Amino acid sequence: MDFSLTEDQRAFQETARQFAQDRLAPNAGRWDEERHFPAEELREACALGFGGIYVPEAHGGSGLSRLDAALVFEELAAACPSTTAFLTIHNMVAGMFSRFADAEQRERFLPRVLSGEHFVSYCLTEPGSGSDAAALKTRAEPAGNAQYRVNGSKAFISGGGVADLYVTMMRTGEDGPRGISCVVVERETPGLTFGRPEHKMGWNSKPTATVNFQDCLVPVSNRLGAEGEGFRFAMAGLDGGRINIAACSLGGARACLDAALAYAKERRAFGRTLSEFQALQFKLADMATELEAARLMVHRAAVALDQGEADATMRCAMAKRYATDVCFRICDEALQLHGGYGYIHEYGIERYLRDLRVHRILEGTNEIMRVIIARKLLEAA
Numbered sequence: 001m002d003f004s005l006t007e008d009q010r011a012f013q014e015t016a017r018q019f020a021q022d023r024l025a026p027n028a029g030r031w032d033e034e035r036h037f038p039a040e041e042l043r044e045a046c047a048l049g050f051g052g053i054y055v056p057e058a059h060g061g062s063g064l065s066r067l068d069a070a071l072v073f074e075e076l077a078a079a080c081p082s083t084t085a086f087l088t089i090h091n092m093v094a095g096m097f098s099r100f101a102d103a104e105q106r107e108r109f110l111p112r113v114l115s116g117e118h119f120v121s122y123c124l125t126e127p128g129s130g131s132d133a134a135a136l137k138t139r140a141e142p143a144g145n146a147q148y149r150v151n152g153s154k155a156f157i158s159g160g161g162v163a164d165l166y167v168t169m170m171r172t173g174e175d176g177p178r179g180i181s182c183v184v185v186e187r188e189t190p191g192l193t194f195g196r197p198e199h200k201m202g203w204n205s206k207p208t209a210t211v212n213f214q215d216c217l218v219p220v221s222n223r224l225g226a227e228g229e230g231f232r233f234a235m236a237g238l239d240g241g242r243i244n245i246a247a248c249s250l251g252g253a254r255a256c257l258d259a260a261l262a263y264a265k266e267r268r269a270f271g272r273t274l275s276e277f278q279a280l281q282f283k284l285a286d287m288a289t290e291l292e293a294a295r296l297m298v299h300r301a302a303v304a305l306d307q308g309e310a311d312a313t314m315r316c317a318m319a320k321r322y323a324t325d326v327c328f329r330i331c332d333e334a335l336q337l338h339g340g341y342g343y344i345h346e347y348g349i350e351r352y353l354r355d356l357r358v359h360r361i362l363e364g365t366n367e368i369m370r371v372i373i374a375r376k377l378l379e380a381a
């Protein structure tokens with residue numbers, strides 16, 4: 001078991017760190033405040049190969065591993081978890097195109113996704129079904145001329161309104177997971193409309209909106225795989241998505257820990273620096289220890305997914321649950337250590353706290369992660 005990074009891994013980690021420092025960090029606070037979607041910077045990230053990190057080179061991607069992607073996302077998220085999270089969803093969908101689209105679809109969709117010319121959204125959640133995603137109701141009926149007529153709506157869609165392609169899970173058959181297909185709906189499709197961007201606690205550098213389908217005519221040739229395979233594709237995408245989002249939590253927590261260490265050495269109280277109080281030293285020690293434990297779990301899950309290990313889904317769920325909970329707590333401790341200044345926007349800590357809060361809710365809530373873990377444990381017992 002070798003825990004050291006290869007020379008290549010160090011090189012693209014450094015590329016990501018530089019990009020994060022130069023292009024994300026100076027703007028992240030303003031993007032959060034102004035709710036600005038940084039399309040230009042996201043395209044620059046794609047130009048560095050970060051739009052399809054684990055898409056094979058044969059399909060035009062960077063051909064790296066899930067572990068490599070986790071290293072990149074941690075670096076980027078240390079500057080801006082919200083923008084990085086958008087990029088992780090983009091990578092998740094690019095990975096789905098690469099794995100599940102046929103050659104014609106890959107050629108039609110993937111190059112512009114990888115270059116960032118087209119942004120993508122992943123549309124699973126509906127107003128009436130989130131955790132119970134297999135109960136979704138958006139329906140695609142045969143409409144003649146090799147088209148589906150799609151009706152329904154999707155809730156909380158990241159990139160809703162700004163994305164060009166909506167990779168949408170919809171019902172083409174029976175109730176339950178086997179009746180679901182995965183179909184790409186293009187932005188210009190008549191009948192595709194968007195709700196107003198949600199006013200959110202965090203993740204403000206990207207819009208989140210309801211996506212509505214009213215009698216949308218979509219070519220059957222936009223369906224990935226066969227009818228009925230959509231739920232499996234959606235869940236397979238989410239295994240990697242969970243590692244990605246956990247890596248964003250690592251980056252955010254690391255930035256907060258670094259800020260707390262610097263502040264503790266500089267801020268004085270009762271004639272000493274905060275770093276001289278053992279109670280605070282212990283707090284910092286616990287933050288660093290828990291961050292390291294979370295990182296190890298995320299990297300282990302990434303390797304399990306890369307190697308197709310039988311328990312990869314459970315490991316991804318464990319890593320997502322643990323890392324997103326622990327990293328949120330680290331941000332909160334860092335905020336506490338900053339005293340009143342931690343609560344002030346200018347100091348940046350509260351932005352990380354707000355951004356990381358949602359990682360415990362999406363890509364499957366942390367309760368659903370426990371459902372997945374317990375199911376696997378009991379199956380094996």
Ligand SMILES: Cc1cc2nc3c(=O)[nH]c(=O)nc-3n(C[C@H](O)[C@H](O)[C@H](O)COP(=O)(O)OP(=O)(O)OC[C@H]3O[C@@H](n4cnc5c(N)ncnc54)[C@H](O)[C@@H]3O)c2cc1C
Pocket residue numbers: 089121122123124125129130131132155156157158159200203208358361362363364365366367368371
């Ligand atoms: C900012 C943001 C961006 C998002 N982006 C996307 C996106 O791009 N694409 C997309 O498809 N979705 C997206 N989502 C949706 C997200 O994945 C869902 O909100 C999430 O899956 C939870 O679903 P829900 O909100 O319907 O909650 P519910 O499913 O109604 O759950 C409510 C509560 O009950 C708990 N619960 C439910 N079932 C169980 C159970 N069996 N056992 C124990 N507890 C349970 C949940 O954990 C939760 O605490 C986004 C959400 C947000 C907030």
